[in-house]
Structures are given as C-alpha cells and as structure tokens.
Amino acid sequence: MKDQLRQIIETVLTDLIAQNSLPEMALPKIQIDRTKDKLHGDFACNIAMMLARSAKMNPRQIATLLVEALPETDFITRVDIAGPGFINFTLSADTAQQIVKTILAEGDQFGRSDLGSGQSVQVEFVSANPTGPLHVGHGRGAAFGSAVSSLLKTVGFDVHREYYVNDAGRQMDILATSVWLRYLQACGEELVFPSNGYKGDYVLTIADGLKQEYGLSLVKPATVVFDDLVADEPDGGDKEQHIDGLILKAQTLLGDQAYRSVFDAGLNGILSDIRRDLADFGTNYDEWFSERSLMETGVVDKAIDALKEAEMLYQKEGAWWFKSTEFGDEKDRVVVRDNGQTTYFASDIAYHLNKYQRGFDTVIDIWGSDHHGYIPRVKASLAAMGENVERLKVLLVQFAVLYRGSEKMSMSTRSGQFVTLRELREEVGKDAARFFYVLRGADQHMDFDLELAKSQSNDNPVYYVQYAHARVCSVFRQLSERSLAWDKTEGENQLPRLTEDHEQALLSMLSRYPEVINSSAMNYTPHLLAHYLMDLARDFHTYYNAHQFIVDDVPLSQARLTLITAVKQVITNGLSVLGVSSPETM
RNA sequence: GCGCCUGUAGCUCAGUUGGAUAGAGUACCAGUUUCCGAAACUGGGGGUCACAGGUUCGAUUCCUGUCAGGCGCACCA
CATH class of the missing domain: 1.10.730.10 (Isoleucyl-tRNA Synthetase; Domain 1)
Structure with a gap:
C-alpha cells in the first residue's frame, strides 16, 4: 500500500516538473507514514514540506498542486492537506x-x-564459554538471537544459526583442573580448592561422573599435586600463578591422554547441559562450531600465514603482532604469544575468515556489550585479509542488571553464584521469559527483577x-x-x-x-x-x-x-x- | 584519561529512521460482569524528553559541549 502511494506520488511529481508546474529538482525519497491519529486518515506524506526549500515554494502550495494532479484510484477515498503541508490519505472501506x-x-x-531474496546470512549468538551452565545473562542473547534469526527467515533470508564453542584455551584448562581436583576430593584426597578454580556444584557432578567411569585410576596424591607451587592468593600468593601451576601439574601427572579425558569430561558435561538448556528454551542451532577444530585443522595457522604474507604482522618482544592500528584500532594486537601459543584473537580471526569462506552474504555476530571493544580489531583483521568488512554486522546485547527485589545481584561464573537459565525457565516459564527478554531493545540497559518476573508472572x-x-x-x-x-x-x-x-x-x-x-x-x-x-x-x-x-x-x-x-x-x-x-x- | 552505549511519567520502557497535541505497562484513585473467559475493559491525575547551545518550515530524534550512569581499554577467554 505504501509502495503504491509512493509510486503514484512520484509519477505525479515528475509530471508536474515536466509540465513546468514545479521547478527542475532532484526528488528525495518519498516517505509515506502511518498516521498516529485517526483524524489524519490512514497514511500521511510529508513530501510537500521536503520540497519546499528546493522548489522555493510554500509547502501547502506544493501540496495543493500535487493533490489536484492525483489520479483517481479505487483504494483512496479521501485526500486532505493538513497542518503545515501534510497530505493525508484515507483508505476506502473496501481496501481496509x-x-x-x-x-x-x-x-x-x-x-x-x-x-532477503534468498541471500544467505549466518547468525552467531550466545556462544558462552563451556565453563559453566548458562545463566540469565545468556538468556537475553538466546532470546534475541533466535528472534532475529526467525525474523530474517520470515523475510526471505537463508539463515544459518551457529554457536561458537570455545573449547580451547586457558579457561578450559582451568575447568579441567577444577574437575580433576574435585575428583581427587571425591576420591578421598585432602586439598584446598584454588580460589581461582570453578566452584559451582556442576563441577562436583562432573567429578562424580569421572569417578564412576574411571574409578581411582586418575588419582594422584594431593601432596604431590600441590608440591612446589606458587601460593594461592588467600595465602599471600598469586591466584593466577597458583592455578597455572595446578594446570601444569594436572597435565604432567596425568599425561596427555588422561588429561584429555578429564578435559573432555568437563567440556562434554557442560556442553550437553548448554545444548539441552537452549533447546528447552526454544533456541535451536544449525551448527555448533568448535574452536579446537580451527586449531586442529590448521585454519588458525593459515590465517596467520595469510596475514604474514600480506605483511600485516610483525615481531616484537618475541610475539607476533597484527597491525590493527592501520585499520582504525586503538593499538596493535598480539596473535602469537612469545611462548608460541596463539591467542584467542587469532582463533577469532580464523573463525571469521572461515565464515567468509563459507560464502555467507552477511555474517552477524551477536555479542554481549562488554565485548564492544573487540569490534575494531575483528573488522581490522578482515580488512587486512582483503575482505569486505561490510558483510560483518556486530549486534551488541546489553547485559541485564539482575535484581532480587531491590537487591542488586552480582553474577560470577567462577564463584558459582548465579541464577541459571534453567531456574528462570522453570520458575517463570519459557514463554514469559522469552517475551520479557525481547520486549526491550537489545542496546538498552535492562533491569531484570527476578522477584517481579517470578512472583508476578501473571502480570x-x-x-x-x-x-x-x-x-x-x-x-x-x-x-x-x-x-x-x-x-x-x-x-x-x-x-x-x-x-x-x-x-x-x-x-x-x-x-x-x-x-x-x-x-x-x-x-x-x-x-x-x-x-x-x-x-x-x-x-x-x-x-x-x-x-x-x-x-x-x-x-x-x-x-x-x-x-x-x-x-x-x-x-x-x-x-x-x-x-x-x-x-x-x- | 580515551572509546562505545544510555539518560523520556514515581518505577520499567516504547516512540514508525526529522513530523502534527510525546505514548504504553506498572503503581495510585474512581468505575464496568443477570452478556462469547474480569489474566479483560472505561475514566482520572502524573512530563523542563538530563542540561545548554546549534542545524531548519519543524528536534525526544541529527551536530557540539556539560553533567550523570553502564561497559571496555591484556602476550585472559
């Protein structure tokens, strides 16, 4: 309907110009708006006011010219000129x-x-680290991401929904080590759990599973495990060095194969939880994409090579740096550390290159707003590899600030203190939770009062x-x-x-x-x-x-x-x- | 300090890409059911659109500055 009106007005205007009733000028995009007030009919057009300046004429004068030249149509019963020069259209009853x-x-x-005319678009969302269950903070990304996906599908895009699994890196090692230490405790070893380890109950559950499957075969004496370590923070030491020491102990004492078993037990235990939570929440994916697979198939190395060939990397202090400042980033970024390990950023470069190579017309990343500083460097890496940055769209979802009544809740995966998405769903219901999340603009800070959402769910x-x-x-x-x-x-x-x-x-x-x-x-x-x-x-x-x-x-x-x-x-x-x-x- | 986001009714938030008298929900007050479900409806009060300039026919919307809040500024992920 809007399009029809737009077209009619456009032809009338060009005719008027051709007849010299209006001066020669470029026509702006013709806007047709729904009226707010029924008194103004159904649709309104402001074109007369937009043309007033370049035509050097009074807007109402232009509107009059235009209205008089309008052809008869069967779907418009009334045309009025109102206010400063609005042209109001009223639909015929039959058309309505x-x-x-x-x-x-x-x-x-x-x-x-x-x-969307069948263009392909990939939407990546949630992608929470598999180091713990999804909490209510992730719920907003899940609800928003799946809503955006189905909207795009509805308007004719070929949508591919994807979850990026961060199944590599230090955080996962910390999880694996946390699982192992809980396993040791379950097997009767006495030890002080590290302050920087994952303390949630779900770690205990996974450790129990490990004990059932492997018995005592993965046990090493706690005294040996904790021998010769940097002290933990509560004991006046450094919690990061302490946990890194424990990771190294786990890896060397267990050996590659057994360590991998512990690692995978942690990963799979949590990932299957996440999958089930999301499915129960009505959020489904076409693909779960593994970060580890990027490393194991050499995609990361290839991306780094590509950057080297483009002379976009340089070596400094033993590390390889990417010249992201040449593409508008604040500072250059490390992609290979001095110890030879690639950074998370390197994986992300490879992942995005991979997304591009899979041929999606548009790639959409939905991130928590705390990652916004990350956008320039990812776009820089794509630009550096000669890719069209416009294909990537990053949508940011602000975190919901959680309240329980008037009490603000601090959430931390590490400390194990959070309300899980599952708890929310069980107490509020899937429908209400999803609708609640999606009721606010994604870039809008949101106060999420659990008491309100739970106790007054009928409202x-x-x-x-x-x-x-x-x-x-x-x-x-x-x-x-x-x-x-x-x-x-x-x-x-x-x-x-x-x-x-x-x-x-x-x-x-x-x-x-x-x-x-x-x-x-x-x-x-x-x-x-x-x-x-x-x-x-x-x-x-x-x-x-x-x-x-x-x-x-x-x-x-x-x-x-x-x-x-x-x-x-x-x-x-x-x-x-x-x-x-x-x-x-x- | 620098960057990004935000500031609209007591509270939670919309505002059709710059349009006409700024709107909902909630809370508060007053009403509506011999009638298809009252989880509903009707009416009422409540505003310096953070503040100050600018752009133009016209600004809650765009630009600049100030103030306030959130987030980010790693060889972490």
Whole structure:
C-alpha cells in the first residue's frame, strides 16, 4: 500500500516538473507514514514540506498542486492537506477490509516476504564459554538471537544459526583442573580448592561422573599435586600463578591422554547441559562450531600465514603482532604469544575468515556489550585479509542488571553464584521469559527483577497477548456449544458490515503486521514486533469488551467472527516468530 | 584519561529512521460482569524528553559541549 502511494506520488511529481508546474529538482525519497491519529486518515506524506526549500515554494502550495494532479484510484477515498503541508490519505472501506481476506488466504504465511531474496546470512549468538551452565545473562542473547534469526527467515533470508564453542584455551584448562581436583576430593584426597578454580556444584557432578567411569585410576596424591607451587592468593600468593601451576601439574601427572579425558569430561558435561538448556528454551542451532577444530585443522595457522604474507604482522618482544592500528584500532594486537601459543584473537580471526569462506552474504555476530571493544580489531583483521568488512554486522546485547527485589545481584561464573537459565525457565516459564527478554531493545540497559518476573508472572505482558488468542478460541468453542458455525465465505462477503470504530482500528492494526515484520527484521529489532503484538491484543480486548461477536444478526456475526479469526492468525504468526506459543486455553 | 552505549511519567520502557497535541505497562484513585473467559475493559491525575547551545518550515530524534550512569581499554577467554 505504501509502495503504491509512493509510486503514484512520484509519477505525479515528475509530471508536474515536466509540465513546468514545479521547478527542475532532484526528488528525495518519498516517505509515506502511518498516521498516529485517526483524524489524519490512514497514511500521511510529508513530501510537500521536503520540497519546499528546493522548489522555493510554500509547502501547502506544493501540496495543493500535487493533490489536484492525483489520479483517481479505487483504494483512496479521501485526500486532505493538513497542518503545515501534510497530505493525508484515507483508505476506502473496501481496501481496509481486504486485509482480512489476505490473512485468511495466506494463513501462517501471512507476513512473509522475499525482502532477503534468498541471500544467505549466518547468525552467531550466545556462544558462552563451556565453563559453566548458562545463566540469565545468556538468556537475553538466546532470546534475541533466535528472534532475529526467525525474523530474517520470515523475510526471505537463508539463515544459518551457529554457536561458537570455545573449547580451547586457558579457561578450559582451568575447568579441567577444577574437575580433576574435585575428583581427587571425591576420591578421598585432602586439598584446598584454588580460589581461582570453578566452584559451582556442576563441577562436583562432573567429578562424580569421572569417578564412576574411571574409578581411582586418575588419582594422584594431593601432596604431590600441590608440591612446589606458587601460593594461592588467600595465602599471600598469586591466584593466577597458583592455578597455572595446578594446570601444569594436572597435565604432567596425568599425561596427555588422561588429561584429555578429564578435559573432555568437563567440556562434554557442560556442553550437553548448554545444548539441552537452549533447546528447552526454544533456541535451536544449525551448527555448533568448535574452536579446537580451527586449531586442529590448521585454519588458525593459515590465517596467520595469510596475514604474514600480506605483511600485516610483525615481531616484537618475541610475539607476533597484527597491525590493527592501520585499520582504525586503538593499538596493535598480539596473535602469537612469545611462548608460541596463539591467542584467542587469532582463533577469532580464523573463525571469521572461515565464515567468509563459507560464502555467507552477511555474517552477524551477536555479542554481549562488554565485548564492544573487540569490534575494531575483528573488522581490522578482515580488512587486512582483503575482505569486505561490510558483510560483518556486530549486534551488541546489553547485559541485564539482575535484581532480587531491590537487591542488586552480582553474577560470577567462577564463584558459582548465579541464577541459571534453567531456574528462570522453570520458575517463570519459557514463554514469559522469552517475551520479557525481547520486549526491550537489545542496546538498552535492562533491569531484570527476578522477584517481579517470578512472583508476578501473571502480570507478564506475554499473557496479555496469549489471552487475546485464547479468547478467540473460546468464542469459537462457545459458538459450537450453541450449535452454530462460522462460514468463512459468508463472513468474507459480509465484511462491509464491520463499521464500528473498534473494527476499523483492528483492520488498520492488522494491515500493519507485514510492515512491522519487515522493519523488525531489517533493523534487527524484535522488540518492535513484541510491542506490536501488545497493541494488537489491546485493540482486540477493547473490541471484545465493547461488542458481542455471536449476535442474532447472522451476517454481522459472520463478519465479526471472520475478523477475529484474522486477529488470531496474526497473533499466532507473531508469537511464533518470537518463539512463544499460542495456547487455546490458559 | 580515551572509546562505545544510555539518560523520556514515581518505577520499567516504547516512540514508525526529522513530523502534527510525546505514548504504553506498572503503581495510585474512581468505575464496568443477570452478556462469547474480569489474566479483560472505561475514566482520572502524573512530563523542563538530563542540561545548554546549534542545524531548519519543524528536534525526544541529527551536530557540539556539560553533567550523570553502564561497559571496555591484556602476550585472559
């Protein structure tokens, strides 16, 4: 509809210029907006005001010229000039009703489009380190990432959802060592657990599993393990050096093979937990991509070689540095440490190069906002390898600040003090949790009050939307109880009977849905969809309270039932994009 | 100190890419059910859009500065 109006206005304007009614000038992009106020019709165009300057004419004068030259159409009944020079269009009743037929005909396809025209896009999100269970902080990334993914799918992109598994590096070694030490304790060894180790209960569980599988075969005396180590911090030493010493002990005392067993027990134990949590949360992936595989297949080395060949690396103090400052980064970055180990950044360069080489038209990274400082260097590395940086889009998700009542909670994976995503889901419910997360813009700081989300879960906005859906279902149950039936064809024929203000409002709201989907998808802003659904639900509830749907006037009744069926369909479509269910009863 | 994000009703947040009289939820107050589900609806009060300049027909939106908050500035991941 907007496009049609835009086109008509454009041709009228070019005609006017050709006839010298308007001076020669470049036409800006013609904007058609939904009106806020019903008094202003359905659509508004501000083109007259935009042209006023370059045409050196009064905006109302331009608007008058334009309106007089407008051709007759069957879908516009009124055109007004208002305010400083707005041109307001009012849709014909017939056109407004048409949307209901469209919705019923397209069903769950309504709202889909081919804006993306089959372009491939990869979306990587959550990608939490497998050093502990997912907590509520990760939930926002999961809800946002899967919503963005399904939005993009809805508008015609070929979407590939991916989780990057950081299964290499020091943090994982710390986890493996933590598991082993807990295992030793479980086997009766006396030791003081390092302050920098992972202290969560899940480590105990994994250690128990290890004991069941391997018995006492991985036991080394604690006295030997802790012999000749830098003291831990509480004892006046250094916690980092202490834990590094323990890692080295674990590796040498156990040997490569046994150490790998412990390491994998930790990794797999946690990763399978993460997979299950995400699946239960309604977040699914097409691929789980292993960082270790990048190293083992030499992709990291290849990326480093590529940078060396491009003369983008130099050696300093025994390490290899990448000249990221040449591409706008604050400082150069190390990719190979003086001890020969590649850095996390090196893996990330390789990973992004790999993403590019897999041929995605667009690569989307969804990161926690604390990683924002990382963007320049990743883009720099792609630029240095001659890749088009524009293909990479990094979306940042602000962390939710957690409150329990008025008490702010500090979260730490290491200390084992956090609310897990699973706990949240079990207490608040999947639907409510997802909707809650996606209700706010991702770049918006968010206060997440657990007490509120849990104790007042009935007040959660998601129920408001779901209830609208359930109410429609309830009406139809009522209908069959009275041995009546909805006749779709008859209903569609009677749509002109929908003359109430509430019905007009609903028709207009329904027709906005495809626009909302498009702009939510293209701007990566699922919260627009969430808000739309609340608006739609509100219009429906208002309508429900104002009018009966099952009335003696059978044609009117059929028209109304047809309208609310369309409402039900759009709610289902919208909620399903957000990964929220549409229950028939609540 | 430098960089990124944010500042809108008591609280939590929207605001259609610069448009018309700035909106919801919640909380508070007053109402609505012999009627398809009251998890709903109707009405009411509540604002210097952090502050000060600038850009123009027009600014909550764009630019600059100030103030306040969050995050980031590793040979950690």
